[in-house]
Amino acid sequence: MTIEKMALAKAINESLRTALEADPKVLIMGEDVGKLGGVFRVTDGLQKDFGEERVIDTPLAESGIVGTAIGLALRGYRPVVEIQFDGFVFPAYDQIVTQLAKMHARALGKIKLPVVVRIPYGGGIGAVEHHSESPEALFAHVAGLKVVSPSNAGDAYWMMQQAIQSDDPVIFFEPKRRYWDKAEVDKDAIPGPLHGVRVAREGSDLTLAAYGPMVKVCLEAAAAAQEEGKSIEVLDLRSMSPIDFDSIQASVEKTRRLVVVHEAPVFLGTGAEIAARITERCFYHLEAPVLRVGGYHAPYPPARLEEEYLPGLDRVLDAVDRSLAY
Amino acid sequence: MTVESTAARKPRRSAGTKSAASASTTGTKSAASRSAGAAAKKSPGATGGEPELVQLLTPEGKRVKDATYDRYVADITPEELRGLYRDMVLSRRFDAEATSLQRQGELGLWASMLGQEAAQIGSGRATRADDYVFPTYREHGVAWCRGVDPTNLLGMFRGVNNGGWDPNGNNFHLYTIVIGSQTLHATGYAMGVAKDGADSAVIAYFGDGASSQGDVMEAFNFGAVYNAPVVFFCQNNQWAISEPTERQMRVPLYQRAQGFGFPGVRVDGNDVLACLAVTKWALERARNGEGPTLLEAYTYRMGAHTTSDDPTKYRADEEREAWEAKDPILRLRAYLEGANHADEGFFAELEAESEALGKRVRDVVRAMPDPDNFAIFENVYADGHALVDEERAQFAAYQASFADAGEGK
Numbered sequence: 195m196t197i198e199k200m201a202l203a204k205a206i207n208e209s210l211r212t213a214l215e216a217d218p219k220v221l222i223m224g225e226d227v228g229k230l231g232g233v234f235r236v237t238d239g240l241q242k243d244f245g246e247e248r249v250i251d252t253p254l255a256e257s258g259i260v261g262t263a264i265g266l267a268l269r270g271y272r273p274v275v276e277i278q279f280d281g282f283v284f285p286a287y288d289q290i291v292t293q294l295a296k297m298h299a300r301a302l303g304k305i306k307l308p309v310v311v312r313i314p315y316g317g318g319i320g321a322v323e324h325h326s327e328s329p330e331a332l333f334a335h336v337a338g339l340k341v342v343s344p345s346n347a348g349d350a351y352w353m354m355q356q357a358i359q360s361d362d363p364v365i366f367f368e369p370k371r372r373y374w375d376k377a378e379v380d381k382d383a384i385p386g387p388l389h390g391v392r393v394a395r396e397g398s399d400l401t402l403a404a405y406g407p408m409v410k411v412c413l414e415a416a417a418a419a420q421e422e423g424k425s426i427e428v429l430d431l432r433s434m435s436p437i438d439f440d441s442i443q444a445s446v447e448k449t450r451r452l453v454v455v456h457e458a459p460v461f462l463g464t465g466a467e468i469a470a471r472i473t474e475r476c477f478y479h480l481e482a483p484v485l486r487v488g489g490y491h492a493p494y495p496p497a498r499l500e501e502e503y504l505p506g507l508d509r510v511l512d513a514v515d516r517s518l519a520y
Numbered sequence: 521m522t523v524e525s526t527a528a529r530k531p532r533r534s535a536g537t538k539s540a541a542s543a544s545t546t547g548t549k550s551a552a553s554r555s556a557g558a559a560a561k562k563s564p565g566a567t568g569g570e571p572e573l574v575q576l577l578t579p580e581g582k583r584v585k586d587a588t589y590d591r592y593v594a595d596i597t598p599e600e601l602r603g604l605y606r607d608m609v610l611s612r613r614f615d616a617e618a619t620s621l622q623r624q625g626e627l628g629l630w631a632s633m634l635g636q637e638a639a640q641i642g643s644g645r646a647t648r649a650d651d652y653v654f655p656t657y658r659e660h661g662v663a664w665c666r667g668v669d670p671t672n673l674l675g676m677f678r679g680v681n682n683g684g685w686d687p688n689g690n691n692f693h694l695y696t697i698v699i700g701s702q703t704l705h706a707t708g709y710a711m712g713v714a715k716d717g718a719d720s721a722v723i724a725y726f727g728d729g730a731s732s733q734g735d736v737m738e739a740f741n742f743g744a745v746y747n748a749p750v751v752f753f754c755q756n757n758q759w760a761i762s763e764p765t766e767r768q769m770r771v772p773l774y775q776r777a778q779g780f781g782f783p784g785v786r787v788d789g790n791d792v793l794a795c796l797a798v799t800k801w802a803l804e805r806a807r808n809g810e811g812p813t814l815l816e817a818y819t820y821r822m823g824a825h826t827t828s829d830d831p832t833k834y835r836a837d838e839e840r841e842a843w844e845a846k847d848p849i850l851r852l853r854a855y856l857e858g859a860n861h862a863d864e865g866f867f868a869e870l871e872a873e874s875e876a877l878g879k880r881v882r883d884v885v886r887a888m889p890d891p892d893n894f895a896i897f898e899n900v901y902a903d904g905h906a907l908v909d910e911e912r913a914q915f916a917a918y919q920a921s922f923a924d925a926g927e928g929k
């Protein structure tokens with residue numbers, strides 16, 4: 195049997211293991227990824243089994259981690275680097291934006307940088323500041339980067355496989371509050387395309403589009419709405435760059451209503467881009483403006499307020515009601 | 521004043537302090553330093569044998585002479601020594617209380633400073649009221665010395681705020697979680713102090729792990745280039761979460777200063793007297809216009825990285841046990857007792873004071889209210905922002921809709 199139920203963190207661990215076994219050029223790099231196995235244990239046991247040459251505890255320097263990963267990629271390696279928490283990617287932002295994203299184009303396509311940057315992201319775990327951010331739009335905004343986020347263990351396994359195989363740099367956002375959520379992983383499955391939308395639940399009255407940690411919230415909202423006789427379709431977007439607009443369009447042409455949900459601030463977020471594009475594509479199908487539910491234009495609040503800041507079931511349902519009221 | 525004029529700031533005082541600086545960089549090694557030298561095993565690649573280490577109190581509590589640094593504690597009174605002891609005991613007690621409050625669910629997280637009391641109290645007590653301190657997230661002992669109410673430190677660990685004190689109230693900046701950032705802020709602040717022609721000094725705390733960050737090395741360089749009155753105080757507690765210092769450096773950290781053009785000194789970080797002395801020296805250099813100093817307090821993180829961490833995954837108990845023998849508090853106690861500087865009554869009174877502090881911290885934390893929901897939108901901008909106003913209003917309407925629904929039922 196190759197179908198196994200496991201936690202999302204474990205699925206990524208298994209995926210990294212598979213990649214390390216399959217390709218000697220795959221390397222794992224980051225702070226505390228070795229003996230400790232990462233602060234979330236995503237790389238647990240990998241250094242023990244693959245050695246310090248392949249699973250590398252780096253100095254505490256994110257710019258250094260990504261910068262040297264670029265160099266290793268230039269030399270033919272496929273580094274998978276871990277940024278310990280979302281809020282700590284910014285020392286590496288320069289390397290990611292000015293170098294990692296652009297080098298392929300500058301070299302007229304002659305070089306490829308198959309670097310995966312893993313970032314545990316999002317809130318909901320009661321952490322201190324800089325440990326709960328959702329900075330995906332800051333990366334999706336940069337041409338040359340691909341940006342993805344799985345919502346469940348099965349996708350996490352396969353999307354990591356595909357990200358490592360990708361010849362483009364991939365920023366891989368891991369929904370940290372779902373690390374412990376278990377789901378089935380089929381290691382023999384034929385996965386869908388890395389950047390394709392997955393229909394997580396079919397429905398006919400309204401489309402909820404989300405990714406990462408918010409897919410679960412949207413599924414719960416859809417279940418709650420069902421009890422009131424509303425049929426909600428839930429899309430797991432999976433990729434913020436590129437975005438599978440065709441699939442979103444197909445869904446919206448059916449349901450005529452769209453609400454986009456993410457933890458990241460609404461202002462200039464992924465939802466803004468989706469709202470604009472879908473309005474262009476589906477203007478005559480839409481019964482209501484595309485609505486967005488997300489974080490506020492404010493620093494991520496202290497843990498005791500995060501429940502108020504994060505979109506939860508009620509806020510999603512509120513948006514569903516507002517959309518249906520048009 | 522221009523930035524250039526900061527660079528040109530001339531030393532104000534005698535060469536006396538300068539010779540202290542050069543003595544420490546050219547490897548003068550006191551007898552005392554040898555006894556603790558073995559602790560340097562974790563810094564491979566040290567050129568020319570064991571790195572020197574300033575020590576004034578041995579682990580057994582014996583006062584040893586140091587030609588360079590004795591003068592900075594020469595006139596210390598028994599009362600002041602008892603004060604240092606009291607600071608260490610009370611800040612340790614506070615720290616332990618916070619750890620247990622985390623266990624009880626009152627705090628979300630705690631980063632214990634256990635084992636680092638001497639480094640923090642020694643350096644903290646060396647500062648003057650007009651000096652400015654830039655801490656990491658572990659400087660509870662330094663905060664204590666600065667007069668920050670310890671309960672104020674707990675807000676961010678409880679999750680009721682992201683800072684929680686007015687940095688200018690005690691010239692003690694907010695805790696900084698993004699590793700290394702604050703060293704640049706300290707350097708910039710020091711550049712400002714110099715521009716103002718003030719004789720205050722600035723001290724930036726950071727860890728052994730932080731020393732790998734570009735920001736920290738940039739801070740060293742800015743400090744050097746502008747001859748800023750800043751002291752870089754590294755607590756080398758041997759670990760950056762699970763990574764030992766071998767993963768961060770191949771020469772003893774303090775030696776890095778030389779490459780930037782200012783002196784670096786390694787001090788026994790479990791010796792409060794030595795930490796006090798070297799920090800006084802370094803702050804005096806800063807005040808005198810002699811520029812930055814790097815101090816490496818060689819110490820040990822006795823506890824887990826934070827309450828979320830499990831050190832058994834990556835380090836051996838024996839290491840901890842070896843460091844227990846060098847405990848900073850026991851060491852000073854042995855000295856106080858040996859020199860008849862403290863009697864039973866003092867220790868008993870302190871014990872009672874310590875219990876009272878623990879109780880006060882517990883009570884305050886348990887009574888600490890959750891912030892108002894609207895705090896989310898507060899202080900986002902100094903001059904306000906239309907989008908924040910709009911979202912606050914939407915939030916208010918949304919919240920009110922629940923109240924209305926409640927009333928309707």
Ligand SMILES: Cc1ncc(C[n+]2csc(CCOP(=O)(O)OP(=O)(O)O)c2C)c(N)n1
Pocket residue numbers: 225254256278282285656658697698699726727728729730731757759760761821825
């Ligand atoms: C830029 C950044 N990267 C990673 C982290 C996660 N992190 C928090 S503490 C720490 C280790 C710090 O070690 P050190 O500087 O030695 O200080 P110590 O915790 O030992 O006091 C790490 C990696 C962070 N806070 N900031």
Ligand SMILES: [Mg+2]
Pocket residue numbers: 727728729755756757758759760761
């Ligand atoms: Mg450390």
